[in-house]
Every structure is written in C-alpha cells, then in structure tokens.
Amino acid sequence: MAHTDHPALLALFDRELREGARPDDPGGRVERTGGVVRCVATAQGWNGVVWSALDEAEADAAIAAQIAHYTGLGLEFEWKLYGHDRPADLGQRLRAAGFRPEPEETLMIGEIGELVLDAEPPPGVRLEPVTDPTGVDLVADVHEKAFGADSSWLRDQLLARLSADPDTVVAVVAMAGDEPVSAARMELVPGTRFAGLWGGGTVESWRGRGVYRALVAHRARAAAARGYRYLQVDASSQSRPILEHLGFTPLTTTTPYLYTP
Template identity: 50%
Template sequence: MGSTLDTAAVRAAYDAQLRRDLPPSGGAATAERTDQLTRHLGVGPDGWSGVVWSSLDEATADQVIADTVAWLRTVEGHAEWKLHHHDTPADLGARLTAAGLVADGVESVMVAEAAAVPHFEPPAGVRLVEVADDADIDRAVLVHDLAFGGDHSGLGRRMRVGLAAGLMDVVLAVAGDEPVSAARTDYYPGTEFAGLWGGGTVEAWRGRGIYRALVSHRARRAEQRGVRYLQVDALPTSRPILERVGFTAIALTTPYTVPRG
C-alpha cells in the first residue's frame, strides 16, 4: 500500500508535539525544557526519565551531555537519552557512547493517518477484547511476559494508571479463553498523535495477521477520539507489516540507556 504522507511536514510536527513540547506521562512526572533539551523526570521504580528532544551544536554538546548523563545516573527507574538520527551534531551517538551510555537497537519511527489505516479482521477463532478490569490487565501482562520475555508487572501498574486517567486503551487478542496477543494506545492530549505500543504475540500465534488486526482496531479507536496521526517505534520485524498497512518511516531512533548494576 502506498503512502501520500508529507514526510518532512509530519516529522516536523512529530519533533514539536511528541518531543520538544510533549507533557510527561503520569500525574507526578515533570518536564524541564531549555533551548537545548527537553527532559522528563518520572517517579518511582516504574517511572521513565530521560531526554526526549535535543538541539545541540559541536561547541556545547559535550558539556550538556556530561551534565545530563550525571543527572540520568541519579534518577530512579528507567533512564535513557532517546536519540533521533536527524538530531545534531551528526556524531551525537558517538558522544553519548563516550559519555558512558549504551546504545540499544535502532527503531523506525512509523506514522500513518488514522483514517487511512484499512480495516482488518482478526483470524478465525480469535476475538479482540477491550481491557477494562484488573483481571484483563493481568492477562495483558502475561502476554507481554510470554511474547517478549522478562517481567512486565511494572507495565501492568502503568496500564492501571493510564486506563483510569483515560489516556490509554489496551486490547487483548483472545483465542477461546487464551490471551495470545496484547497491545495498547497512549493518547497525548493537545497533540495530533497517538502512540501504538506493545503488539506482542505469543510465538505459536505469530504470522496469522493478529498484529495487523490490532493495529487496525486501535486506528479505529483513535480515529473516534479525534486523533489524526498514529505513531509507532517499530522494530525491524514490525516495519514491513506497518508499511503494508499504510505507515511511513519518518525517522530512525536509538535509545541510549544508563547501564545498571
């Protein structure tokens, strides 16, 4: 499926709305903005803290990086500098590595207009369920544990907060009584965007069209809430699926994290 998205214009909107000016998630989280950085400070062990936008030059970058990395080492919870490959200076990634941060995998920032995402039904025998109670949240956490590995109990706590505040949708794909995939949508009031996250499917159910059905379902929900653009930070495994349903890569991003322990 082709796309008519104006990549430059959408990237400019993305940089302004979802990076430079984005309010932090969570009632107790805070944001600090200067001409050089926007950074968010989360709260508690489940919080997310880090740099979401930067505009640096070669003369000032190293001092700003040193000060910011020192701050990142003091925060509780997850800490990272979310680098986008069009950020300046051009060697920013190398400078972050030299300052002691560790690069994770490269992801593609994919965007589509919500109204342009086609409708896809889930495969036979699978139904989509809107998460509305603690039991369903626990099932969504279980799916993430099985699909991605690790312990996602912290995500469950964030889901409870986001659902209660009306800033998140969570949907399960269920085969019989078995949850086989889960995904969520984060809403950003005051912006044109919503973010699609998760989409983890247990191994035995992959390759059957569940992921694209979850994308389609969330697109309809977001469209009903007046969202213009859907945004996904896509791993290489997800990018081809998203391209086939009308998403366009507008940027590349690499998280640089503080090593723990």
C-alpha cells in the same frame, strides 16, 4: 498536509510529541533545561530525554548534565535518539559517555484516513478492551511471553494510567478461548494530532496469522473516533513490513540509549 510531505510531518511530530512533550506517567513531570526536554518519573515510570537541540560545542556538557541530574535522583534513564538529531555524532558521544544502545527501530507515521483498516482477527480470536487489573494482568502475561522480558513495569504503568487518566490510553488483548495470545496499547496525547501505538506483542505460536494487523486496525479506529489524525509507531524489523502494508510511512530511525548509574 499532504501525506507525502515527509519533512513537514517529521517537523510536526518533533514539535508536538518531543519538544512539546507531556508527562507519560500520572506522577511524572517534563523539564526543559539547556536545549534538552526530559521526562522525570519514579523508578517504575519512564525517565529520559525526548528532545534536544544541541550543537557540537555544547553536546558533551549537555550529556554530562543529564547524567548528573538522573544519577543524583538514583534513576536509570534513556536518551531517545532519532536519526535526524544533531549533532550528527550524538550517538557516538552518548556511547563515549557510558550509554548503551538498544536495537534501532524505525519511526513510522500513518495518516489514519489513508490506512488500510479492514483487518479483523483470525477465526477463534476475539479482541477485548482492557479496563481493570484482571485485563492488565493478561497484557503483562502476553508481554512476558512475546518479548521474554519482565513486565512488572508495564503492569504498574498501565494500572496507574487507567486509574488516573483513562482517556489517554486504550489497551486491548486478543483472546483465543481463555488464552491471551496478543496484546497492545495506544497512548493518546491530548492537544496534539498524534496517538502512539505501543507494545504490540504476539505469543510465538500465534504469529503470522494476522492478529497484530487486527490490533493495529482496532486501535486506529479508536483513535479516529476520538478525533486524532496520525498514528505513530516505533517499529521493529518484524512489524515494519506489516505497517508499511497497512499504509504507514517510515520517516527516520530511533534508538534508545540507556544509562545505568
């Protein structure tokens, strides 16, 4: 597939990662019901709708059915809405039903063989693989400092993934001496051509020095070694220019809509 064939690449992404979704969490499951594909996990895992094929006549009923389902389980959940999803007013319908939109991000995909992967960490910084609880604590520590958010869910999820399914996750932390300054993970989706880049966060004093670029290149090389063809990222406005510079293509937007019972 030519890398310029954006509609075909987006269709492949939809088919393999959304319509054909697999559980994120070792204890999770994927359910297909009434034009919707959803992930159901524990309260610590990720719960939400990853794919929908709805028309204007059925959208509101489908939204109500998802609210009833997750509320019945006592779970908050996310409806992951993409810019090309139908009906065109699905976001407005979600807001009307009580969902709260989070900041919009850009879905970017890079064909690994065409990316610029020569980025190395800056002097004094080394990249270390994360394979045990000590490393997971470093990742969670960076996440809290970089994003200013509680990271207990990340600690639980990453520990569970590393113990139950280590072949599906690559986590890495950037160390300056004894200090963790950046961290990121990659989720490999067996049976697809895609690996996903997640959680690339750098503490404020180390931003702008090329650490994030080095983490992207490190994970891209690891994905290529495992036979994956594409990398997928939900990019913030801060990371989008860096990723474009490395050769990633913006394909559409993605917005998490959150529902709390």
